[in-house]
Amino acid sequence: MKRYALLFFVAIAWGGSAACAAEEFVRRLSLSDITQRALEQNFDIQAYKYDAYIRRTDAGSAESIFDTFLSARLGYVSDEKEKLSAIAGTSAMQRQLSGGLEKLLPSGTAVAVDFADIRTTSNSAFSAFSPSYEGSLKLSVRQALGDNFFGRLDRGKIKITRLQIEQSDLSLLARVENALAQTQLTYWKVSLAFRQWEVEKDLFAKAQELLRAFEEKLRLGLVEAAEVDAVAANTARRQAEVIAAYQRLLEITNELLFALQDESADPRVIPDELPLPPERDPVFVDSLRRAQECRRDYLSAMRAVEEKKLNLAMRSREGWPRIDVEASFLRNGLDRQSSEAWQAVRKEDNTELFAGVSVRIPWENSAAESGSERAKQEKAKALLNVKRAEFRIYRDVHSAVHAVSSSRKIAALRKQAWELETQKLAFEEQRFASGRSNSDVLIRYQQDVAQARLSYAAALFEYQQNVIGLKLAEQSLLAEYWQGPL
Numbered sequence: 001m002k003r004y005a006l007l008f009f010v011a012i013a014w015g016g017s018a019a020c021a022a023e024e025f026v027r028r029l030s031l032s033d034i035t036q037r038a039l040e041q042n043f044d045i046q047a048y049k050y051d052a053y054i055r056r057t058d059a060g061s062a063e064s065i066f067d068t069f070l071s072a073r074l075g076y077v078s079d080e081k082e083k084l085s086a087i088a089g090t091s092a093m094q095r096q097l098s099g100g101l102e103k104l105l106p107s108g109t110a111v112a113v114d115f116a117d118i119r120t121t122s123n124s125a126f127s128a129f130s131p132s133y134e135g136s137l138k139l140s141v142r143q144a145l146g147d148n149f150f151g152r153l154d155r156g157k158i159k160i161t162r163l164q165i166e167q168s169d170l171s172l173l174a175r176v177e178n179a180l181a182q183t184q185l186t187y188w189k190v191s192l193a194f195r196q197w198e199v200e201k202d203l204f205a206k207a208q209e210l211l212r213a214f215e216e217k218l219r220l221g222l223v224e225a226a227e228v229d230a231v232a233a234n235t236a237r238r239q240a241e242v243i244a245a246y247q248r249l250l251e252i253t254n255e256l257l258f259a260l261q262d263e264s265a266d267p268r269v270i271p272d273e274l275p276l277p278p279e280r281d282p283v284f285v286d287s288l289r290r291a292q293e294c295r296r297d298y299l300s301a302m303r304a305v306e307e308k309k310l311n312l313a314m315r316s317r318e319g320w321p322r323i324d325v326e327a328s329f330l331r332n333g334l335d336r337q338s339s340e341a342w343q344a345v346r347k348e349d350n351t352e353l354f355a356g357v358s359v360r361i362p363w364e365n366s367a368a369e370s371g372s373e374r375a376k377q378e379k380a381k382a383l384l385n386v387k388r389a390e391f392r393i394y395r396d397v398h399s400a401v402h403a404v405s406s407s408r409k410i411a412a413l414r415k416q417a418w419e420l421e422t423q424k425l426a427f428e429e430q431r432f433a434s435g436r437s438n439s440d441v442l443i444r445y446q447q448d449v450a451q452a453r454l455s456y457a458a459a460l461f462e463y464q465q466n467v468i469g470l471k472l473a474e475q476s477l478l479a480e481y482w483q484g485p486l
Contacts, residue, residue, distance in 0.1 A: 027269040031187060034260060035481050038183040041261040045179050048172045055168045062161035065104055065154055072099035092122040100138075108144040108151030113137075117338065133341040136332035146323030146359075156314045163307040170296040170303070177478040181468050184477075186256045191271040192461040193252045196454060197245040203450040204238040210442065211235045227439055234443050274460035277412070281405040282470060284398065291393045291474040298389040305386060308379035315375040319368035322360040329353055393473075400470035407466045411459035418452040425449045 039045060075096040100114035115138070121131040148154060214231045217223040253269055292298065330352040333344025344350060362368060425445045431437040471477035 028271075029187075029269045030272050031184065034183060034187050034256065035180065037260045037262070038180055039176075039482055042179055042183060042259055043261060045176050048175050048179070052169055052172045055172075056165055058161050059158075059165055062158045065157075066106060068101060068103040070099070070101055073097070092120065094121075095119040104151075104154070106151050106155055108148055108154060110142040112140045114140070117342075119338070132334060132336065133338040134332060134334050135338070135342040135345050136330055137345055138328060138330040140326070140328035142327075143325045144323070145325055147317045147320040148322070149317075149320075153314055153317060156310055160307055160310055160314075163303050163310070167300045167303045167307075170300040173478065174296045174475065176482075177472065177475060180481070181472050181477055183256070183259045185465060185468055186252065186259060187271060188274065188461055188464045189252050190249070190256050190269070191274050192457055193245070193249040194271055195274065195457040197242070197249050199450050199453050199457070200238065200242045200245040203446060204235070204242050206446050207231070207235040207238040207443075210439065210446075214439065231439050231443070234439075274457060274464060276460070277408040277463050281408060282401050284401045287397050287401055287470060287474055288394065290476050291397050294475045294479065295389070295393050296475055298386070298393060301382065301386045301389045304382045305379070308375065308382040312372070312375040312379050315368070315371040318371055319362060319365050321362070322358075324358045325356075326358065327353075327355045396473040397470075400466065400473035403466040404463070404470050407459065407463040411456065411463050414452070414456040414459045418449070418456045421445075421449045421452040 073096070077092075077094040077096070079092040079094070096116070096118050098114065098116040100112055102110065102112040104110050116134070116136045118134045119131055120134070144151065211228075211231050214223055214228045218225065218228050250268070257269075331345045331347075332350050332352075333341040333347070335341040335344060425448070428437055428442055428445045432442050468477065471480075
């Protein structure tokens with residue numbers, strides 16, 4: 001008798017602490033809370049953002065061909081080579097300082113401004129003056145008219161880079177959405193584990209009540225000690241299940257907090273309850289329309305087609321001749337003094353004008369033909385990928401809508417089963433109170449109710465899992481919480 005009383009008081013004490021344990025879970029986290037935290041703090045999502053930022057630097061690299069370049073050169077020449085004529089003298093020295101600015105415009109026009117300042121000394125008897133200074137200023141223009149007609153190739157390369165960056169952004173946004181979906185799924189796992197813990201606590205409380213009732217019957221001599229042993233063993237099993245459920249809850253909660261980069265050392269939180277499914281199933285046509293508007297693999301495939309079309313047009317031009325029209329205008333001045341030489345540059349007499357055309361024609365043209373054929377095949381493959389993405393969208397959305405619909409029906413049926421099991425237990429408890437039942441039947445009925453309740457909670461979780469899966473199939477999840485680029 002004493003051993004039953006001791007077990008009873010231990011169970012009561014532990015059960016009281018377990019019942020109060022829910023009060024220790026004082027940190028409430030809603031689905032909206034964890035979603036916003038994940039977007040701001042999740043390690044994977046932050047890494048994907050950096051990947052996008054790194055990839056976008058390619059745009060600046062591609063556009064650098066239109067940068068302005070500053071050049072400068074300083075040189076010194078000592079010429080004491082043997083000359084063919086004594087008129088040239090035996091020794092000459094020259095200091096050269098030159099520089100300029102050069103810029104390629106989006107129109108394919110290359111503009112350059114150059115200057116030169118040269119000081120020359122010579123021991124030639126026929127030199128007009130030594131040292132002498134020469135200053136010159138030159139403006140030159142080169143216009144592409146062939147394969148890079150008015151800069152089409154240059155601009156095309158930049159546009160291809162931007163399209164590739166857009167495709168990269170779409171791919172990374174899809175990864176962000178997957179990471180966000182995984183975080184939300186973990187949140188609902190916490191909610192499910194929390195409900196499972198509550199179910200185990202309720203079942204343990206019922207086991208305690210039954211143990212108290214049998215202790216009283218044993219005291220009155222209405223039952224045998226073996227029956228009390230059976231009820232006490234059931235109470236111990238239920239206590240063990242409460243502890244195990246509590247441990248699972250803490251483990252899953254820790255997993256969620258790690259995904260949120262939550263630095264709190266206390267993982268005890270209270271999640272939202274698993275929501276009830278709506279009365280209506282999702283409409284396939286509406287989901288398919290959202291998927292066609294939002295699916296990033298489809299949008300990326302369309303960008304790839306644009307890229308391949310542009311690449312094919314550029315490759316086709318590679319077989320064209322390279323034609324450049326060039327023109328330059330130069331003024332210079334010579335004098336004994338550097339300042340006088342540069343003043344002479346302003347005179348209209350000291351000029352040089354050049355105009356010309358250069359042509360470079362690929363003869364065998366094998367590289368251009370091979371590149372053009374490759375571009376054609378890549379374009380055909382890109383179009384095929386678009387068709388593949390369309391079929392994939394239809395398949396994914398159809399499967400996801402059907403999964404949501406099925407899980408909604410399953411949840412409704414399991415709820416009905418739980419209600420029926422609860423009614424069955426209530427009836428059996430009445431029979432037990434009037435002495436027409438036994439402990440084995442009552443324990444089994446209590447477990448049936450708990451199992452039905454757990455199955456219903458699992459069905460609610462499965463429904464939320466399928467809802468997230470449908471949003472991933474549509475790729476509409478991220479749009480609910482985040483608008484714009486990474």
